[in-house]
Amino acid sequence: MEIEEFRCVECNEKATELHRDYSNGILKITICDSCHKPVDKYIEYDPVIILIDALLCKTQAFRHILFNTKLNIHWKLCVFCLLCEAYLRWSRLHGSEQSSDPADFIRYTKEWEFYGMFGTAALELAAFCGGVLCFLWAALCGLRRRSVRLRPLLRALLLSCYGKVLLIPAVIWEHDYSPICIALIEVFVLTSNSQAIRVTLNSSRRLSLSAVCLGLLSETCVARLCRTFSWSFLDAATASD
Numbered sequence: 001m002e003i004e005e006f007r008c009v010e011c012n013e014k015a016t017e018l019h020r021d022y023s024n025g026i027l028k029i030t031i032c033d034s035c036h037k038p039v040d041k042y043i044e045y046d047p048v049i050i051l052i053d054a055l056l057c058k059t060q061a062f063r064h065i066l067f068n069t070k071l072n073i074h075w076k077l078c079v080f081c082l083l084c085e086a087y088l089r090w091s092r093l094h095g096s097e098q099s100s101d102p103a104d105f106i107r108y109t110k111e112w113e114f115y116g117m118f119g120t121a122a123l124e125l126a127a128f129c130g131g132v133l134c135f136l137w138a139a140l141c142g143l144r145r146r147s148v149r150l151r152p153l154l155r156a157l158l159l160s161c162y163g164k165v166l167l168i169p170a171v172i173w174e175h176d177y178s179p180i181c182i183a184l185i186e187v188f189v190l191t192s193n194s195q196a197i198r199v200t201l202n203s204s205r206r207l208s209l210s211a212v213c214l215g216l217l218s219e220t221c222v223a224r225l226c227r228t229f230s231w232s233f234l235d236a237a238t239a240s241d
């Protein structure tokens, strides 16, 4: 039988259990052999406190979520975040158009534009994750001869994008400060991504920040390519009319 592997949230040392179950319903939290603190104090905490600590980008909370839980919602969360992103772009596109032409209402309801936005956002996210994973693979496997497991890294990246959910309230309750809120959400998501990489690989802050910067560069290049491609597609479509 495969032994489950956990990590101490304080010192990142490996542990085989988080608590010991004695008979008569007595549970005792496991103490780390290395730092002599509880292996995972969060198993006793309320999920709201864990979420607040994750929002504050605390290393311990990230270790708890990424190593000591079986949270398997990263793909669902990824789709939901992409929907939020697509909705933001779609509302921005139509928010800039101030027309009273009734024909515009029909155009406004065209769903394919939303799906197009969703596809572009998915491509950009794939470019971001691809850029980050390629950089880390090259930096760690190629240069330092250290093995890197890409699957947990991808899970950490996708889970740490949870901040994109905040885009929805920023768009719904639109006000003068919405662009600032959206920019802050983007910075928060990138900080969260960097912290997730740092915790998963137990690496330096410099390496995780470099990986995020390279991912962002790759995402920007793909976004530019998508925009150029959509413009040339529109030009071709208007020329054929």
Ligand SMILES: [Zn+2]
Binding pocket: 008, 009, 010, 011, 012, 013, 032, 033, 034, 035, 036, 037, 039
């Ligand atoms: Zn420890």
